[in-house]
Amino acid sequence: MATAVGPHLGAHIVRLDVVRIPAGTRWAPEDAAAEENVIVVFAGGGHATSGDEKSDVRRSDAVYAPTGDPYTLTADASGELTAYVWRTTLRPERTPGTAPRRFSNLWRTETQLRGFNGTGEVAAADRTATMNFLFWPGTGTPQLCLHCGFMEPGEYFNVHVHPESEEAFIAFEGEGQLYLADRWYDAVPGDVLFAPPGVPHGTRHPQDDPSAARFATCGGPTPFDPVLYQRAGVSTEVR
The missing domain is CATH 2.60.120.10 (Jelly Rolls)
Known part of the structure; x- marks a missing residue:
């Protein structure tokens, strides 16, 4: 370990x-x-x-x-x-949820965030990635969360900050880039990003070839950031 x-x-x-x-x-x-x-x-x-x-x-x-x-x-x-x-x-x-979801999968699509434009630290790209919410307040998790962001070639999960949360996430599938503080870094499966509170971060799939494999990351801010769920139009209440 x-x-x-x-x-x-x-x-x-x-x-x-x-x-x-x-x-x-x-x-x-x-x-x-x-x-x-x-x-x-x-x-x-x-x-x-x-x-x-x-x-x-x-x-x-x-x-x-x-x-x-x-x-x-x-x-x-x-x-x-x-x-x-x-x-x-x-x-x-x-407070813990009353009947939390205990098992899920990164490709579960029932609750998603689309069209995320970031929080303004870096100019937003028009082609935005999709994020699946797997474990989040709506499934009974009071502090941790798990999201999976997946990007087709040319798509971004735009740069943003979490004012009070630490974020740890991994590159899970494909090749892409991770943004931290003030620059982009190449990433392959297994690479890890850690962003302290207030530090800009994001992800992108920089390739132009539309046949290139998608790039996917997973993780999430701790404690969960309610802004992400508000942008998706879902409740931040722990169930």
């Missing part, structure tokens, strides 16, 4: 770990129930538990474990499982 985002980068709210589980073995972190956790399977497969619920998982599947509930990941006998794990300690003023 490696910590991609944590105190060594100045993160005080969110931590992002990379976990590799050998074939046929189970990972059950002892301190999981003390935190809110979101897990995305990056490679391999197996099954996961969250509280009393269980599901098979493969690449792009996601798991949510609310504060108070443990979770486990078990790799198939045929190969190791690699996952990214977002962790946070729930703030006292935040």
